[in-house]
Amino acid sequence: MIKQLSVFVQNEVGSLAGVTSILKENNINLKAIASFDTPEFAILRIVVDQPDKAKILLAENGYAVKITEAVAVELEDVPGTLNGMLTVIAEANLGINYIYSIVIRHKKAPLIIVNTDNLEKTVTVLRENGYLVADQEDL
Amino acid sequence: MIWAKEETLSRNEIEEIQLSRLQEVVRRIYEKVPAYRKKMDQQGIKPDHVKSLSDLKNMPFTTKQDLRDNYPFGLFTVSKKELVRIHASSGTTGKPTVVGYTRNDMKIWTECVSRIAAMGGTTDDDVAQICFGYGMFTGALGLHYGLENIGASVCPTSSGNTQKQIMYMKDFGTTLLVATPSYALHIGEVARQMGFDPAKDLKVKIGLFGGEGMTEAMRQEMYKLWGQDMKVTQNYGMSELIGPGVSGECLELCGMHINEDHFIAEIIDPETEEVLPPGEKGELVISCITKEALPLIRYRTRDITRLMYEPCKCGRTTVRMENLSGRSDDMLIIRGVNVFPSQIEEVLLKVPEIGAHYEIIVDRKDHLDTMEIKVELADESLLDSYAKLGELEHRIKSKIRVILGIDASIKLVAPRSLKRFEGKARRVTDLRTNML
Ligand SMILES: [Zn+2]
Numbered sequence: 001m002i003k004q005l006s007v008f009v010q011n012e013v014g015s016l017a018g019v020t021s022i023l024k025e026n027n028i029n030l031k032a033i034a035s036f037d038t039p040e041f042a043i044l045r046i047v048v049d050q051p052d053k054a055k056i057l058l059a060e061n062g063y064a065v066k067i068t069e070a071v072a073v074e075l076e077d078v079p080g081t082l083n084g085m086l087t088v089i090a091e092a093n094l095g096i097n098y099i100y101s102i103v104i105r106h107k108k109a110p111l112i113i114v115n116t117d118n119l120e121k122t123v124t125v126l127r128e129n130g131y132l133v134a135d136q137e138d139l
Numbered sequence: 140m141i142w143a144k145e146e147t148l149s150r151n152e153i154e155e156i157q158l159s160r161l162q163e164v165v166r167r168i169y170e171k172v173p174a175y176r177k178k179m180d181q182q183g184i185k186p187d188h189v190k191s192l193s194d195l196k197n198m199p200f201t202t203k204q205d206l207r208d209n210y211p212f213g214l215f216t217v218s219k220k221e222l223v224r225i226h227a228s229s230g231t232t233g234k235p236t237v238v239g240y241t242r243n244d245m246k247i248w249t250e251c252v253s254r255i256a257a258m259g260g261t262t263d264d265d266v267a268q269i270c271f272g273y274g275m276f277t278g279a280l281g282l283h284y285g286l287e288n289i290g291a292s293v294c295p296t297s298s299g300n301t302q303k304q305i306m307y308m309k310d311f312g313t314t315l316l317v318a319t320p321s322y323a324l325h326i327g328e329v330a331r332q333m334g335f336d337p338a339k340d341l342k343v344k345i346g347l348f349g350g351e352g353m354t355e356a357m358r359q360e361m362y363k364l365w366g367q368d369m370k371v372t373q374n375y376g377m378s379e380l381i382g383p384g385v386s387g388e389c390l391e392l393c394g395m396h397i398n399e400d401h402f403i404a405e406i407i408d409p410e411t412e413e414v415l416p417p418g419e420k421g422e423l424v425i426s427c428i429t430k431e432a433l434p435l436i437r438y439r440t441r442d443i444t445r446l447m448y449e450p451c452k453c454g455r456t457t458v459r460m461e462n463l464s465g466r467s468d469d470m471l472i473i474r475g476v477n478v479f480p481s482q483i484e485e486v487l488l489k490v491p492e493i494g495a496h497y498e499i500i501v502d503r504k505d506h507l508d509t510m511e512i513k514v515e516l517a518d519e520s521l522l523d524s525y526a527k528l529g530e531l532e533h534r535i536k537s538k539i540r541v542i543l544g545i546d547a548s549i550k551l552v553a554p555r556s557l558k559r560f561e562g563k564a565r566r567v568t569d570l571r572t573n574m575l
């Protein structure tokens with residue numbers, strides 16, 4: 001599994017740029033970012049190359065941040081792969097809370113990050129069905 | 140019409156009555172209430188030191204804290220058996236402020252409210268709809284008894300269910316409305332949305348408003364909604380003193396006449412606690428000189444006003460208090476409910492997932508008060524899901540509702556994003572000032 005940061009941001013102009021500029025100033029490489037359309041506040045999900053350092057820096061700058069594990073699945077660029085993965089998860093009776101992707105990887109296939117209520121089980125069923133579940137080093 | 144002859148006495152006559160009643164009540168509280176005796180002894184005052192009305196200034200003050208310290212009946216001068224009514228209002232801590240009435244107190248209360256209702260134009264021809272919430276608050280039942288005493292037909296519709304209120308108004312031919320001014324405006328707006336013109340399609344011609352201050356802007360809006368010929372007055376009171384019935388506006392609209400044969404009014408500087416000369420603005424202090432169960436002496440109302448002793452064009456000679464211009468403490472009145480920010484703080488401090496700083500924003504939308512409370516998220520473990528954050532907001536909201544009885548919207552904000560204060564924190568923003 002990989003590490004994901006969940007950051008509390010208010011819905012204000014520049015709130016996302018506030019997070020990304022802290023990362024940039026400290027040479028932390030942002031791999032993926034996801035945020036959803038909510039009226040009051042948002043939980044920003046980000047994947048970076050140095051999650052522990054990023055957490056400390058963001059917390060120092062007044063952000064509420066939590067590091068959690070996330071399931072990242074490598075997907076080959078052929079038709080139907082995303083559907084196949086989602087079917088495997090659904091058949092294991094696991095509900096998906098959210099999903100986003102890491103597109104920029106040097107000459108490697110993109111990663112899909114999925115969150116369910118049971119991450120361990122999700123990893124197991126995906127691996128049993130031949131999917132490649134990435135670790136932090138694979139980023 | 141002028142309801143009672145006591146409203147037109149000369150200053151000398153009023154003061155003579157006040158002095159003899161004051162002397163009697165001071166003797167009574169000294170004998171019967173240990174808390175008063177202790178305070179008076181500490182200041183070296185005995186009942187027979189009160190020889191003139193100006194000696195009142197030597198008596199100790201009574202505050203809301205005294206009522207709390209002596210919860211529930213410690214300041215009462217009669218036994219519980221002699222009470223025929225008990226009311227309560229919300230307090231800054233969990234404990235409410237409890238007030239009680241003997242049979243004779245009920246007579247006085249009813250009489251005082253009848254005078255004020257008559258001042259506002261009420262007669263026995265009126266059909267009066269009381270849109271104050273019934274229950275432990277004094278407002279609804281106070282007006283109820285006073286209006287019945289005049290002979291008006293009283294409909295205790297209570298607050299809420301605005302469309303039904305309007306249906307009754309139309310079907311009963313209601314002529315008189317008792318409500319907070321903001322609720323009266325709201326009713327008028329809803330009537331318009333329902334396709335009525337309140338000025339033409341309803342018969343409401345008298346508004347007796349209270350529970351919160353009415354600004355002149357609100358009064359003008361009232362005329363626009365309910366008709367230019369509506370008699371729009373406000374009245375003043377608080378449960379600690381008697382409930383509604385302390386004072387009210389006559390149709391000359393030049394301040395609220397105080398029922399001076401039952402209440403003595405003083406104006407003090409809230410900082411130095413010195414009595415200010417007539418006409419100066421300061422905190423209103425009221426002594427109850429006729430009540431049996433709970434005659435509070437020199438009660439600090441925290442309301443800022445001034446007193447005008449000149450006789451009024453209406454024929455009454457009782458002193459008038461100017462419409463309120465604020466408070467010497469931080470109490471807010473939200474939808475007619477007294478709210479102290481400290482009550483909210485107490486709730487918030489018991490929620491471990493949020494920080495100690497908060498902001499309260501009070502506003503008015505469609506003539507209804509709104510309250511938003513901003514709190515800082517402190518517990519990062521809730522960032523797993525929106526559901527957890529939503530649950531936190533919901534939990535704070537229901538705790539606030541339990542303590543205050545009103546709904547607030549809770550807004551989670553980032554840690555350290557709220558303003559920090561070096562001196563006295565200003566956590567409350569009231570956007571209603573000078574609003575409709
Ligand atoms: Zn008058």
